[in-house]
Amino acid sequence: MKKKLVKEITSRDQDFAQWYTDVCLKAELMDYSDAAGFIIYRPYGYEIWENIQNYLNKEFKRTGHQNVYMPLVITEALFNKEKEHVEGFAPEVAYLTSSFSEQEDRLIVRPTSEVLFCEHYRKIISSYRDLPKKYNQWCNVVRWEKTTRPFLRGKEFLWQEGHTVHSNEQEAREETLGMLEIYKEMGKNLLAIPFVTGKKTETEKFAGALETYSIEALMADGKALQSGTTHYFGQIFSKAFEISFQDQNSKLQYAYQTSWGVSTRLIGAVIMVHGDDDGLVLPPYLAPIQTVIIPIQSQRPEVMETAKNIEKRLENAGFRVHLDNTNRTPGWKFSEYEMKGVPLRIEFGPRDLANDEVVIAIRHNREKRNVKIANLEQTIKKLLADIHQKMYEKALAHVQENTKVIKDYKDFKQAIEQGGYIKMSVAGQEAELMIKEDYQATARVILDEPLSNEICPVTNKKATQTILFARAY
C-alpha cells in the first residue's frame, strides 16, 4: 500500500463514522463552527453543492418551475394552522427574538416552508387560470437536532424545497412522481448513485402529507440514507390555508398540492457511497476539479510550459481543471488530490514529454496509463464518461449484492447485522413497528413489486405489501 505522505485518516472498515468525519475535514469540505451543530461549508464542499444546484436548476426550469425566496421566519399563528404538520415539527423548532420583541411575538425560524408558501398561494390564486403554480426555493433551514453530523444532520442545513399547486389531483400526483424521477435521474447522471425509489409507509411519511416518496441510497457500511423526498398533499394544506380557485365552471374548488426537496445531505451520500481509505472519491460530473495537473521537475521550463499549455487546452474544452504549480513535492500533491477525490490526475516529467506523453492516474480504481498529449481532450472526455459509468455500476452492484429477500423472520437478525437492504413482504404497520423495536431497522420504502411471501414472517398475518427495510442514518 502507498505510504501516506500527509494526512492520515481512519480506515473505513475500522471505524466508518470516524472515517467519515476524517474525510469531511481532511478533504476540506467543511469545518465546525463555534456554534455546536452549525457547520462551515468550505470552498471545495460548497462547490459540490453549487454543481448540484446548477444541475437541478436546469431540470427545474426545463419542467416549468420558478425560483422564489420566502422569509426566514414564520409567525406562530401561521405555523399552527395545519395540526399534523405542527406536531411533526414542533419539537425541533427554533425561535427568532430580539431585545425589542415580546414573548408572544415569537417568530419560528423555518424548519421547512410549507406554511409560508401556502399563505402566499392563498393570496395570489383565485382562478383556474392562475394554476398550476410551480415554485422552488434554495435556502437555509433550522431544526434543533440533538445529535448532529456534518452534512447528514445539522441544526442548519441548505436545501431546495419545491412547492406546487394544481387544479386537479392527477396533475399533482404526476408532479409528485415526476420530481421523484428527476431526483433519481440526478443520481444516475450526476452523483453516480443508484437511488431506490418508492412510497414511504404511514409511519415514515412527512408530517401533513398524504403520501411521501423517497430516494434511498445504500452507504458503503450497509446503512441506508434517505436522500430526498417528494410529497403529495392532496387538499390537506389547501383546506387548512383556504387555497381555493374558481374552476372553468365558476365553481369554487380547493387546490391540490405537492412539495419536494433535497439537501446538502446529498454531499454526505456521495462521500459514503464512493469514498475509500485514501479519502473522497468524486464522480466526474460533480467534481469541482475534474482533472488536476501535477508537473514533475517543474523547475524545467519545458515542463511548466507544457503544464500551462495543457491546462489552457483542457479549460477551453470545457473541463474543470486545476494546475498545481506550488512548490510542494509531487508526492504531497498526489496524496492531497487523492484525499480530495479528484477523478483524474495528469502527471509528467521531462522523460514523458520526450515521448509526447503524460501519465494519467485514475482515482477510483487506482489505474495508471500513458496517453499521447495530442488527443488529450478526447482522452479526458472518454475517461470521465467511463469513470462515471464504472462508479455508478460499482454502487449498483453494491446495492444488488446487499439486498436480501427474507421470508423467515429468524433470518432477519443475521441479515440486518451484515448490513444492506432486506426485502420482505409484511402485514403492514404492526410488522414494521416490531422490526423497528427488535432490530432498529426501519421501512425505507414500499416496493411496487409482487409479494415475495403470502404470509407476513413477523406477524403471521396475510402479507399486504413488500417493504425494503434497513438500518438508516
Place this chain on the structure above:
Amino acid sequence: MKKKLVKEITSRDQDFAQWYTDVCLKAELMDYSDAAGFIIYRPYGYEIWENIQNYLNKEFKRTGHQNVYMPLVITEALFNKEKEHVEGFAPEVAYLTSSFSEQEDRLIVRPTSEVLFCEHYRKIISSYRDLPKKYNQWCNVVRWEKTTRPFLRGKEFLWQEGHTVHSNEQEAREETLGMLEIYKEMGKNLLAIPFVTGKKTETEKFAGALETYSIEALMADGKALQSGTTHYFGQIFSKAFEISFQDQNSKLQYAYQTSWGVSTRLIGAVIMVHGDDDGLVLPPYLAPIQTVIIPIQSQRPEVMETAKNIEKRLENAGFRVHLDNTNRTPGWKFSEYEMKGVPLRIEFGPRDLANDEVVIAIRHNREKRNVKIANLEQTIKKLLADIHQKMYEKALAHVQENTKVIKDYKDFKQAIEQGGYIKMSVAGQEAELMIKEDYQATARVILDEPLSNEICPVTNKKATQTILFARAY
C-alpha cells in the same frame, strides 16, 4: 396619455414613496409576509436577483474568489471580540433560541459575517503560502430594523459578502478598490446605473473598518442610495481574532483584511432610477424577460404559428423571451408587461404579417417601429444594446443635472430641497455634523478631486476635503 387598462399606480411625482411601493407589488416583484419586515421575493423579483448573482459570480471567479457558506449564527463570545464592530451592530441584532437553550447560550443571527470568517481564517491560515484567501458567500442576514421598506431596508435581506485576507497592506488595499471597481462596472454593464464612488467619512464608515468605500446612486426623486460598500480593515480584525501567519522570513505577522458586499437593495435602486408612471423599467441585460411577444388576433392560425416561430428563433439566439398566448386582451397584456418593465414588446396581427413585419414597442422611451421579421435576431440584439446605452446615459444626465457645487452655505437649503447631490469643500467632521443637523443631508462620499473652495462655507475653517452631500435612503 394611454389609458390604464388594469393596474393603477400612484404617479411618481405625486407621491414617490407610494409609487415605489405600488411598483414593487404590482410588477409582482415581492409581497409582504405575515411577519412584519420580512418580504417574499416573487419569481419576477427573484430572477432579477439571480441575474445579479450570475453577473457577479463570473466576476468573482475571474478575479480569483471562491464561494463558501458560513453558519446563520454567531456565538455571543465570538461576536464580542471586536469592540467597535459589536457596538455598531448590537442595537439591531436578533437571537436564535430554542425550547432547549439557556439564556446564556444565546446565538446571534448574523447581521454580517466578519467574525465568522475571521474565526475560520484564524484556524486555516498559518503561512504566507496560505495567502491570499478570497472568499465570498451568498446568504440571508438579519437586522432588527424599526422601519422597513421592500428591498431597501428589511429585517431580513439577501446579499453577498466577500471577505479576504492578505499578507500585505498593498494587496488588501488593491482588493478593496478592485472590488469597488467591479461594483461600479456592474452598474455600467448590467444595471445601467452610473454609480458615484468614493471613500466614506469617519462618521459614515462601517463599524470596525479603517476605510469604507461606497457606490452611490441617485434616485429619480433626488435622494441618494448607498448601493454597496467595500471595506479596508487593515489589521483591526486580524489582531482581535489572532489571524497571523509566518512570512517568508519565518516572522509572525498579522494579516490584512477586506470585506465588501451588495444586496437585494440593488433591486430598489433599479426601480427608483429607471421606473416611471407606467411602472418598472428594466435595463435589458438585467431583465428576466427581454422581449415579450404579444400576437393580435391570435385565434388566426398564421398569427400563432408566427408567434411560436419567433419565440423559438429568439430563444435559440440566446434572448430571454416570453410569448404570452393567454386569452387576455392585447390591451391588458400591453399594460401588464409595461408595468413589469419588459424592455421590448413584439406585437403583430395578420396585416403586419402580410408585410413580413412586426411592430416593436420600446418600453423606456415609448417608441414604436415596424421591423422586418427576416432580421429579427439582429434587430433585437441592436435594440437591446441601444436601450441599455440610452438608459445609462439618461441616468447619467440625471446625476449631472442634479449635482450642484455650493460655495456659500446660504445656498445649501434651497439646493438640498430641490434634491440631488451637493458638492462642497468642507473642514471635515464638524461641518458634516452641522449639515446633518441643519438639513438631514449626509456625506455620501469624499471625492478625489481638487477643492472647489478654500474656506469651508459651514465652519469658516480651512477646507480639507470635497464631499458629496445628499439626503439619502
